[in-house]
Amino acid sequence: MEAVLTDNLPFSLFVASREGVIRYSNEVLLQYLPNSKTIYNHHIKDVFSSWEELRGGKIIYASCQGKNCIFIKDQFADSEDFAYIGTFSSELTSLVQELEEARRVNRELDAIIENSYDGIYITDKDGVTVKTNSAIERLTGIPKQYYKGKKVDDLMKRGILKNSVTHRVLEKKRAVSLVQENYLGRETLLTGNPVFNDKGEIESIVTNIRDLSELNELQVALSKANQLNDSYKKEIERLKGKSVRPHGVIIRSDSMKRIYDSALRVANVDATVLILGETGTGKDVLARFIYENSERSRTGDFIKINCGAIPPDLLESELFGYVSGAFTGANAKGKPGMFELANEGVLFLDEVGELPLHLQVKLLRVIQEREVQRLGGTKPLKLNVRIIAATNRNLKEMVTMGEFREDLFYRLNVVPIAIPRLAERKDDILPLVTYYFTVMNTKYNKKKSSSSSLNDFFYQYSWPGNVRELANLIERLTLVTEAEELKVEHLPAEYRESKEVALEVNELMSLKEAGEFAERKILQLALKTYTNTYELAKALKTSQPTIVRKLKKYKLNTHDA
Structure with a gap:
């Protein structure tokens, strides 16, 4: 049944x-x-x-x-x-x-939440913690089990939280972020996101906690590493001799290499630099090189003023500026001076030896006080300006003669750099000749070149006007000469006359002795340019065995200057 x-x-x-x-x-x-x-x-x-x-x-x-x-x-x-x-x-x-699918998805979500590097805690609509992950232990030092079932209000009362992002999400009904320090003193970013049900009501809040202290420490460490990396790069380039050279400057001689290496070392030091040298040696180019290789090239401008080219009665207003109505003809809005324009950058005082004594006093005050006062003004302006000065005069001698203030001289002469005459750095001459022919050919669409005889002249000439004179002469030859290969005969008359070799004879001698005297002098001059007997033979238009015999006769060798 x-x-x-x-x-x-x-x-x-x-x-x-x-x-x-x-x-x-x-x-x-x-x-x-x-x-x-x-x-x-x-x-x-x-x-x-x-x-x-x-x-x-x-x-x-x-x-x-x-x-x-x-x-x-x-x-x-x-x-x-x-x-x-x-x-x-x-x-x-x-x-x-x-x-079963829901269980699988839940397992995946649990794994994602648990393995998140950021802290995550989930509360219901009443602010009761439903779930959190192990990362919160690293951020707060409190086991994650402690949070489960705790209300956010209780956590705030105990000092574990300072502000509740959960409350703000419930108020604003949208995602909310805030930065706060937890009770361990760690700076954290809290981002709360609401979870809505089918009726559009908040049923839970998911909060993400990110440790900003670690990010800040990493950012500082990265910044230091980048700065150190930049420093290493500059030093490596300097040691390789490949540091950025200023446009138009050829540096082959040891003396100029030492000068530019020194300039590179002091580029990021705010000490005042005094550049000494004759007119045309490139003092302004060296000053700009120091600026371009310094941090000030990112924050301020390079302002140049020639103290000898501006009338003394105008120089003061150009340097220090003026306020409205400071003098007759003054701009109604006033005008900033060179010091103000160079703020956060570099002010290059060219021909500083031409500065009148009464302006030397004001310049000294600006250097000492780090502030400037416009003409007619009553309120000084604080400045952050690095000063680079240059002169072709002997400032020490001017101090002795009372033409230059001693205290200002020592303020300017903190890092003195002396640029030698072009005639004293002969290794730079022929590379400069090649450079300026390239520049002029490009500028005027020419194809000029220098013959060996003309190169001999360039090398032997004394160049009283230094690099500037050399550049001007090559530009002149490029423009006025029809031939493409330039020779000594293409030189202007005043240069051709200087090419004659002066032989000093102070007593009578036989013609044979005079010939030998001249021969020895010619060989000595040639040895300053050429380093082996084959080059000597080609330049003097004779055979190499003859050169060897003559050098032995006059007890000369290729190392003689």
């Missing part, structure tokens, strides 16, 4: 022993099973292709013949057998599948 009753039930049912051996099955279940007569005394997992116990074995998810079934497991009273009651419902089985 019991079997008849269970056979008529509208759902699947079977009974199995504790070991999982099937003892009985109703007809509804048998309809879904293949070889239904053979299921008796067979193990459950031999009958069903999939058999998975959910919720501690109370609910069973099974499948067979492509059909899915949910069974509820229960034990008979006073029996070791179990009854399995279920249904082959596609709706129920899809719910189980969705449940």
Whole structure:
């Protein structure tokens, strides 16, 4: 009778022993099973292709013949057998599948939250902490388990939080960020994001906590590393001799290399530099080189003023500026002086030896006080200006004669750099000749070049006007000479006359002795330019054996100057 009753039930049912051996099955279940007569005394997992116990074995998810079934497991009273009651419902089985997918997604989300480097804590709409990750322990020193179930208000009362981003999210109903120090003194960035339900109501708040202290420390360390890297690069370039050279300056002689290396070393030191040298040696170019290789090239301008080119009555207003109505003809709006224009940069005082005594006093005050006062003004202006001065005069001698203030001289003469005459650095002459011919050919679309005889002249000439005179002469030759290869005969008359070799004869001698005297002088002059006997023979238009014989005769060698 019991079997008849269970056979008529509208759902699947079977009974199995504790070991999982099937003892009985109703007809509804048998309809879904293949070889239904053979299921008796067979193990459950031999009958069903999939058999998975959910919720501690109370609910069973099974499948067979492509059909899915949910069974509820229960034990008979006073029996070791179990009854399995279920249904082959596609709706129920899809719910189980969705449940499994939700569990998988939750596992992934838990892993993502737990492995986040930033701290994460999640609260419900009432501000109660639902979940957090291990990173919060690193940020606060408090185990993550402590937060679970705690209200944000309680955390604030205990001093763990200073401000609540959760409350602000609830008020504004949008994402909110704030920066605060936690109780460990670490600066943190908190960003709270609301999670809305289907009705548009906030059901939870997800807060991300980022440690700004670590980022700040990394940023400072990176900045220091970059500065050190830049310093190393500059030093490496300097040691390689490849540091950036100013446009138009050829540096081949040892003396000029030493000068520009010294200038590079003091470029980022705010000490006053005094550049000494004759007119045309390149004092202004060296001053600009110091500026361009300093940090001041990023913050301020390079302002140049020639103290000898401006009338003394105008020089004061040009240097220090003036206010409105300071004197007759003054600009109604006033005018800033060179010192103001050079603020945060460099002021180059060219020909500073020409500065009148009354302006020397004002210049000294500006250097000492680091402030300037416009003509007619009453309020001094604080300045941050580096001063580079230059002169072709002997300032020490001017101090002795009372033409230059001694105290100002020592203020300017902190880092003196003397540029030698061009005639004293002959290694630079021929490279400069090549450079200026290239410049002039490009400028005037010419193809001029210098012959060996003209190069000899360039090398031997005294160049009283220094580099400026050399550049002007080459430009003149490029423009007025038709020939492409320039020779000595193309030189202006005043230069050709200077080429004659002066032989000093102070007593009578035989013609033979005079010839030998002249021969020795010519060889000595040639030895200043050429370093081997083959070059000497070519320049003097004779054979190499003859040169060797003559040098031996006059006890000269290729090392003689």
